[in-house]
Amino acid sequence: MGSTVIDIPQGEGAVPCGKGKTKKFLDICCRQMVLILRETKSNRHGTRRVIHSIKVGIALVSVSLLFLLDPVYEQVGDNAMWAIMTVVLIFEFFAGATLSKGLNRGIGTILGGGLGCLAAALAQAVGGVGKAIIVGIAVFIFGAAATYSRQVPKIKRKFDYGAMIFILTFNMVVVSGLRAEQVFEIARDRLAAVAMGFGVCLFISLLVFPIWASDELHDSVVSRFQLLAISLEGFSKEYLGNVNENERKSGINFSSKCKSVLHTKTKDETLVNFARWEPWHGKFGFFYPWGKYLKIGEDLRDLATIILSLKPCLKSPIQPSESSSLGLGQAVKEPCEAIVASQARMLSELGESIKKMKKCESEDKISLKLKSMRQELSLVASPSTVGTHHSAKTEGLGFASFVYSMMEMIEKMEELAKQVEQLGQLGGFS
Structure with missing residues (x-):
């Protein structure tokens, strides 16, 4: 079966492959921006969605500076990642939802970190096999109690997220205390990073075009x-x-x-x-x-x-x-x-x-x-x-x-x- 070869001219009218793809990509981006602008003009909720997205982007850039600024990074170290996680997890569409999740996260982190440090310190004092036993008992008691509280209607309605963060923080602190000697410093740095993330979210959510x-x-x-x-x-x-x-x-x-x-x-x-x-x-x-x-x-x-x-x-x-x-x-x-x-x-x-x-x-x-x-x-x-x-x-x-x-x-x-x-x-x- 024969084949036909077609010569592609390389003259002035030809568009290089790379430039063609770039032009196509830019055209798609322009069309999408036009659609977004039309939606925001005709739809109030669409405008608020765009505003919320921009606010989240600003918050993420702000907390990312914790990694870039050497004085701050020297204080919190790799725990700065917790600030970014806090922004991603608590920044909600409505200001009240952000405040609710932020306070729940703060309370859960403080209680979980504090009790986790006490349990880890007690386990360190006992030492030996008793160290693992105390940690296991503490994880079971506090994990079961917090999980049960999440099923109570009044607590679930207002503090479900805080109870979940308490379980997560308590387990991470008390278990890491088995291997890390400076458990109190770890808990302190993580709490500081969470507070930074929450502060950035609170400032932007309540003061920059708030959505109530x-x-x-x-x-x-x-x-x-x-x-x-x-x-x-x-x-x-x-x-x-x-x-x-x-x-x-x-x-x-x-x-x-x-x-x-x-x-x-x-x-x-x-x-x-x-x-x-x-x-x-x-x-x-x-x-x-x-x-x-x-x-x-x-x-x-x-x-x-x-x-x-x-x-x-x-x-x-x-x-x-x-x-x-x-x-x-x-x-x-x-x-x-x-x-x-x-x-x-x-x-x-x-x-x-x-x-x-x-x-x-x-x-x-x-x-x-x-x-x-x-x-x-x-x-x-x-x-x-x-x-x-x-x-x-x-x-x-x-x-x-x-x-x-x-x-x-x-x-x-x-x-x-x-x-x-x-x-x-x-x-x-x-």
């Missing part, structure tokens, strides 16, 4: 009020408004917004835990009632569940069309639509109250509005109204379930308004 978990929690809860208000408006448009089938299909998909509210429990608990570690900043002072956000978040999830339950109540089990709903008469639709619209406005007002940290209407005024809604809903659900508009038994049951869900929603709104008012009192809303 409290702000994230505050904004997240406020956004859920708006999501549920939009969901109620979407439900009203889809099932209570006088729209045709095409307009109904193109209406707001309220179900997806309610479902996004349902999956917020873990996020709230994590952010509250971080927010409690954060110092005074901005509009949040010391001892701010972060626990109230957990209660408000729980009520919002309950309300989202009730809103989702309204949809199947208005679905007729005897009609084949999936998008068809029970035949609500105009006398029933109008008051129901007015009640839903009032609740949507109330949700927006409560969310705006938390957002601006200003007091909303008093609980008494809100209770009067909700009482009026209950009375109006009771008139809609009277036996005569149900009998007039729902001759079929299945339709009557569906409408009764709808009214019951509406009553539940009004009660949950009352509880939610109460929690928001208490948050305003405890948080010092103006």
Whole structure:
């Protein structure tokens, strides 16, 4: 089989292999930078990710100087690596998370190092075979006790990382004491390196474009009020408004917004835990009632569940069309639509109250509005109204379930308004 040889010209138009690869690499880098800049302009969270990445890079460069500066290196020696490990392990996205992990690491290192030094000194004093026995007993007792403490819910929630660092530090110090004579100096140098790393993280995290978990929690809860208000408006448009089938299909998909509210429990608990570690900043002072956000978040999830339950109540089990709903008469639709619209406005007002940290209407005024809604809903659900508009038994049951869900929603709104008012009192809303 023959082969064809093609001559590649080496004239002026040829691009050397090395330069071509370099140009291609630079083009890829430029495109990636353009994508990152576009993301940061259009996405607030994307901007914060870039800021966090830069801050971590600065922190790593700062602690790496411990190896480069001879006076510092002579003091801590190879233990300077612990400062770099500290930055990598504790520098988190939120300032509260960095502070929490840093303090946990410091406490765990001090306790683990101190007890490890005592156990190593005792083992050195005994000597012989007893030296290994004492170290083994100490490792077992303290390791088992610290591991058990990590399974206690309150300790696990706040000090799990500290307990893990305690186990690690204690074992490293006490075991190294078997072979090293200067165990106290080793523990001291490692503690100094950890303190340096923690100091760098603390300075950069709290003072250089800080990202607060409290702000994230505050904004997240406020956004859920708006999501549920939009969901109620979407439900009203889809099932209570006088729209045709095409307009109904193109209406707001309220179900997806309610479902996004349902999956917020873990996020709230994590952010509250971080927010409690954060110092005074901005509009949040010391001892701010972060626990109230957990209660408000729980009520919002309950309300989202009730809103989702309204949809199947208005679905007729005897009609084949999936998008068809029970035949609500105009006398029933109008008051129901007015009640839903009032609740949507109330949700927006409560969310705006938390957002601006200003007091909303008093609980008494809100209770009067909700009482009026209950009375109006009771008139809609009277036996005569149900009998007039729902001759079929299945339709009557569906409408009764709808009214019951509406009553539940009004009660949950009352509880939610109460929690928001208490948050305003405890948080010092103006």
